[in-house]
Amino acid sequence: MLGLVLVPGVQAARPLPRVVEVPSRPAFVRPPGRSEQTAAVGQLLPGSSLLRTQRPGRLQVLLAQGRSFRLGGDAVMRLTPSGLDLERGQLIAWVEPGAQGREPLRVRTRVGTASIEGTTVFLEVDDTAVTVFSWEGQVRFSPNPAGGEGLPAVVLRSGEQVAYREGAWLPPRRLGREEVMQRRRRSLLLNGFSAPMATLPVIERELGLLNPP
Numbered sequence: 001m002l003g004l005v006l007v008p009g010v011q012a013a014r015p016l017p018r019v020v021e022v023p024s025r026p027a028f029v030r031p032p033g034r035s036e037q038t039a040a041v042g043q044l045l046p047g048s049s050l051l052r053t054q055r056p057g058r059l060q061v062l063l064a065q066g067r068s069f070r071l072g073g074d075a076v077m078r079l080t081p082s083g084l085d086l087e088r089g090q091l092i093a094w095v096e097p098g099a100q101g102r103e104p105l106r107v108r109t110r111v112g113t114a115s116i117e118g119t120t121v122f123l124e125v126d127d128t129a130v131t132v133f134s135w136e137g138q139v140r141f142s143p144n145p146a147g148g149e150g151l152p153a154v155v156l157r158s159g160e161q162v163a164y165r166e167g168a169w170l171p172p173r174r175l176g177r178e179e180v181m182q183r184r185r186r187s188l189l190l191n192g193f194s195a196p197m198a199t200l201p202v203i204e205r206e207l208g209l210l211n212p213p
Contacts (some may be wrong), residue, residue: 015064017045017079021195022088027057027071051077053089058188060195066096067105070189073124082106083113086125092135092189094120096198104140111147115140120199122189133161133175136199136206144171147204158206180207 019029019039025076026144027039030050039051039059051071053059058072071077075089083106084093093107095118102114107123109130119137123130129203132141134156142153151169159180162172175183184190184207190200203209 017049017061017063019043020057020062020068021060021193022058023060023192023194024056024058024059026050026054027059042190045079047079049079051075051079056188060193063105066098066198067093068096069093070193072188083108088125088127090122090124090189092120092122092187094135094197094199097202101189109165112135112141112143115142120203122187128166130164132163133154134158135203137202175207181209184209 003008019041022039022041028036028164029039029043030036032047053072053075055074060070062068070092073090076087085108093105095105104117109125111130114132116139119139120135121139122133122135133203136158141154143151154172160172160174163170
């Protein structure tokens with residue numbers, strides 16, 4: 001069960017995010033006002049908790065309203081009231097089919113924000129590059145001034161990505177089937193987890209990966 005936060009005068013309870021799997025370590029959590037601790041299954045993540053992994057560390061977190069994410073690589077990410085702030089590393093986030101969310105799940109990077117609803121998005125951030133890729137569904141990416149000029153807000157559809165490399169935007173493009181299949185096979189975040197990922201069958205159907213040649 002998710003932890004619940006009771007607000008005085010409000011009948012509804014807001015569930016806290018919690019860690020549901022840590023398939024590999026090092027992986028850490030720092031709740032607000034506390035020291036960093038080793039991530040553990042079942043751990044609740046209050047407020048603006050900071051999550052960190054080092055290769056080969058990975059973890060999966062359950063949010064509210066059918067939303068989840070996986071974090072891996074040399075990653076640093078903070079939970080916020082309005083979404084996820086990814087400073088660096090790899091992240092895949094999804095909204096379960098049929099889940100009713102009032103607002104899109106927003107993932108912010110230093111150069112822009114990805115908004116998802118009923119979608120699976122992958123992001124990778126390092127010192128010189130940011131990649132945003134839609135595994136399935138529509139992802140709206142809105143650049144901010146830190147990314148400079150050259151890219152308006154874009155909507156990525158299944159199999160499309162936009163990338164920022166060394167201070168410049170590359171045009172959005174659709175990945176070829178072989179490239180998608182290779183990415184699926186090698187993904188740190190699609191493979192090696194036992195906790196379910198509800199949109200994985202949708203990804204494989206959308207991108208034609210169910211019956212590889």
